[in-house]
Amino acid sequence: MKKYTHAWLAFMAIKRLQYADIPDENKDDAKTLVKWFHDYRDFVIEGAWYPDEVFKDMSTSHIIKYRPAEGSAEQKFKKLPKTMQLYALGQKSPLYKKPFIIESGNCADRCESISHSIVDNFKMLRIEERGCPITTTNNHIAMRFFILSHYIADCHMPLHCDCRPFSSGANLHGLIESDWDKQVRKSYDIDIPNNRFFYDPAGYPLKAKPTPLVQAVEDDIVSREFLYAYGTGNKNTWDYMSAISEYSYLMAYRLLPADLDEHTTAAAYKASAAYTQLEDYSRAILCDAVDSIARIWLHVWSRYRSWAQGR
Numbered sequence: 001m002k003k004y005t006h007a008w009l010a011f012m013a014i015k016r017l018q019y020a021d022i023p024d025e026n027k028d029d030a031k032t033l034v035k036w037f038h039d040y041r042d043f044v045i046e047g048a049w050y051p052d053e054v055f056k057d058m059s060t061s062h063i064i065k066y067r068p069a070e071g072s073a074e075q076k077f078k079k080l081p082k083t084m085q086l087y088a089l090g091q092k093s094p095l096y097k098k099p100f101i102i103e104s105g106n107c108a109d110r111c112e113s114i115s116h117s118i119v120d121n122f123k124m125l126r127i128e129e130r131g132c133p134i135t136t137t138n139n140h141i142a143m144r145f146f147i148l149s150h151y152i153a154d155c156h157m158p159l160h161c162d163c164r165p166f167s168s169g170a171n172l173h174g175l176i177e178s179d180w181d182k183q184v185r186k187s188y189d190i191d192i193p194n195n196r197f198f199y200d201p202a203g204y205p206l207k208a209k210p211t212p213l214v215q216a217v218e219d220d221i222v223s224r225e226f227l228y229a230y231g232t233g234n235k236n237t238w239d240y241m242s243a244i245s246e247y248s249y250l251m252a253y254r255l256l257p258a259d260l261d262e263h264t265t266a267a268a269y270k271a272s273a274a275y276t277q278l279e280d281y282s283r284a285i286l287c288d289a290v291d292s293i294a295r296i297w298l299h300v301w302s303r304y305r306s307w308a309q310g311r
């Protein structure tokens with residue numbers, strides 16, 4: 001995904017935590033996280049873009065690449081929260097319950113390790129004396145949150161979980177992501193020189209002319225039921241992100257079915273039956289990405305607060 005899409009998804013996750021119907025037991029954590037986040041909102045665009053612009057670990061940590069593989073022992077798929085659209089759509093993929101192999105990528109490990117580092121940083125911040133030279137800062141931790149959102153979001157892009165080389169040739173991968181980014185830029189007022197959004201009175205990106213896709217995401221994130229748990233059998237960020245990558249792979253074959261390949265031109269893709277589904281699938285992918293960022297961020301924040309409050 002591209003720069004403004006990443007920042008927008010992170011903002012939408014906080015908006016979801018503020019306006020969705022959060023279960024009673026998580027309400028206070030969600031409220032305090034939203035409040036904490038607002039002090040750092042001017043740096044979301046920059047922070048959420050470090051992985052692409054600075055780390056450049058695209059070929060390892062922004063992906064988990066799957067390939068169908070007859071004879072492989074791997075054919076069990078994990079579970080996800082029932083509100084996830086990728087979960088429902090993935091189960092209808094032609095590859096569901098079919099054997100696969102993972103060829104490369106460590107996105108789930110990356111997300112797990114950043115989640116840990118955020119909790120650790122909060123703990124150090126709390127116990128170290130102010131002025132101690134090795135103390136971390138809230139600015140630093142906010143940056144880690146934004147970086148984490150990048151890897152979570154990327155895993156929802158089906159082509160980050162699919163071995164087929166759709167980034168080469170006609171680059172349909174780039175075409176789809178550029179379209180999303182164009183829509184985000186058109187939908188909001190962005191303060192380009194200062195690398196931040198302009199805000200509405202509630203402190204969220206100020207809408208200019210939202211496209212139907214962007215508006216659909218804005219609507220979904222406040223109305224979708226909020227499930228805190230990661231889904232049956234998933235205990236941590238790693239389990240959850242692994243499950244996401246499995247369904248993202250399954251989605252790839254719905255987004256770009258097996259009759260398309262890297263030589264399919266943009267024009268041929270736009271004339272194909274698959275293209276008529278792009279809007280619906282984009283909605284599912286982007287709404288789920290926001291849901292996942294909100295879910296993981298809240299877990300991380302709750303872990304720290306539970307420790308701090310001795311819960």
Ligand SMILES: [Zn+2]
Pocket residue numbers: 001051052058062150154
């Ligand atoms: Zn990326």
